Amino acid sequence: MKVLVMIEGAGADEDKIEPTTEMFEQMGRYNEELVQAGIMLGGEGLLPSARGARVVFEGGTTSVVDGPFVEAKELIAGYWIWEVSSLEEAVEWAKRCPANQSGPRAVLEIRPIASIEDFGDAYTPEVAAAEEKLAEQIKAQHG
Secondary structure, eight states, X not given: OEEEEEEEOOGGGGGGOOOOHHHHXXXXXXXXXXXXXXXEEEEEEOOOGGGOEEEEEETTEEEEEESOOTTOSOOEEEEEEEEOSOHXXXXXXXXXXXXXXXXXXXOEEEEEOOOGGGGGGGSOHHHHHHHHHHHHHHHHHHO
C-alpha cells in the first residue's frame, strides 16, 4: 500500500525554526534507511506558508489567500510517499523519524493513498483508461 506521511509544521511559529546542519544530517540518514529498505518513493520539505497561497472555493466563488497562514495551528512542513505492506509498518517507520529535532513537538500524519479498488463502480474502465493516459504523459514529460 502507498501512504502519504506528512510532517506537521509549527503553525504560527514556522518561520522561527532555523534548520541546522545536524537536522539535515539526521534526516538524511533516516531517508537513506527508507531508501535502502525500498519503501521511499519520494519526499520533500516545504518552505514556510509565507511563501505560499491558498485557493478557496466557497459558495460558487473562488478566492486566493496569500500566506502566511497565521490562523492555522497545523501546517505541513514536508512529506514522504512510502510503499509499505501495512499501516502498522508505516507507523513503525514513522516512530524512527528524527522529526523531534526541530522543536518541542513533532507530529507525523500517515494517510493511505487511494487505489482504484477504493472507488468501486464509480471508477469506470473509461476513467481508468484516461488516468493511465495521463500517467503515461507525466512519465514522458518527467521521466
